[in-house]
Amino acid sequence: MLHTNENADFELKIILRLLCPALHCHVDGIFLILYLVSCIRGAQEEDPPDPQLMRLDNMLLAEGVSGPEKGGGSAAAAAAAAASGGSSDNSIEHSDYRAKLTQIRQIYHTELEKYEQACNEFTTHVMNLLREQSRTRPISPKEIERMVGIIHRKFSSIQMQLKQSTCEAVMILRSRFLDARRKRRNFSKQATEILNEYFYSHLSNPYPSEEAKEELAKKCSITVSQVSNWFGNKRIRYKKNIGKFQEEANLYAAKTAVTAAHAVAAAVQNNQTNSPTTPNSGSSGSFNLPNSGDMFMNMQSLNGDSYQGSQVGANVQSQVDTLRHVINQTGGYSDGLGGNSLYSPHNLNANGGWQDATTPSSVTSPTEGPGSVHSDTSN
DNA sequence: TCCCATGATTGTTA
């Protein structure tokens, strides 16, 4: 749960403390008259068209505090919803956020009404005073207008305080809510599987392109930055403890190899019946590309021919790579770590990093199209 | 309650 009751009370106290002093310090009778005197003195220093006020208004509007009520759809809530991948876990947090925002909104509007009422009352009061004074001295309409102007300006500045306090309260609420996003939620098993599949089928170059990240994010119902985080963590943790991940690597390799084998078999069959330049019916697997003609190229690659500059379909390519790993493995390949590994750490260079991710020939295919990913042909 | 796994954050580097 995001907030305890104590936390909720604490927040409410902060909000109330932020919202109320501006009002209660200024509104009552005699104080107002004294205040007006100071207003008259200080009025000349005022500069009404205030950009800060505009900013405050915009923010309050954007947060749904002022203006028409949004269905809790503040920027923060929307952002959080996006970041959470729309998980139902966050619906409670959203409603919590909405409830508190509504509270702030209510307080804001109540206080605003009070301000306006007090402003009107005080204006009337001053007008009466002036009217009484007019019996003893001449008071021009201009003077009255000036007085009313001063009062309104001063109340506007008080209003600004209220707006500032409200913004502050929203910011506090928002930061608390955003902090809540730090709460770690394990990805779904399916999501982890998809990510692992990609990682292990691109083990020699586990750097998904932006397009691939987007694709993965979509498939896993997480954000692109979460995909980036995941790959960042995975690369480092894999590198740090390759031995530990061998079993997992084998698992995914075997899984991908089965898919690859099916794809290759289909391609072989297709190759026998179709011209090489004729696109076949497509590939299977998680990261398919529509460019099914790649399969033929990959078949050549699998047979040991080097095919430079081909339009490599990432998914099929990776599957073929995996298959090749498996073929090698069945030939008794050992990586010297003692593990019976399908994958070996030879993907990592002497510096402990992966082979240069930015310029491997297999990655920089000039015709790599949208939706393609870094392919794994370097081993 | 402990411990490990893991998602997120932060500072650094190229």
Next chain:
DNA sequence: TAACAATCATGGGA
């Protein structure tokens, strides 16, 4: 600016 490395903080199993 992306990736790395270290670290934090939470989830979840034993």
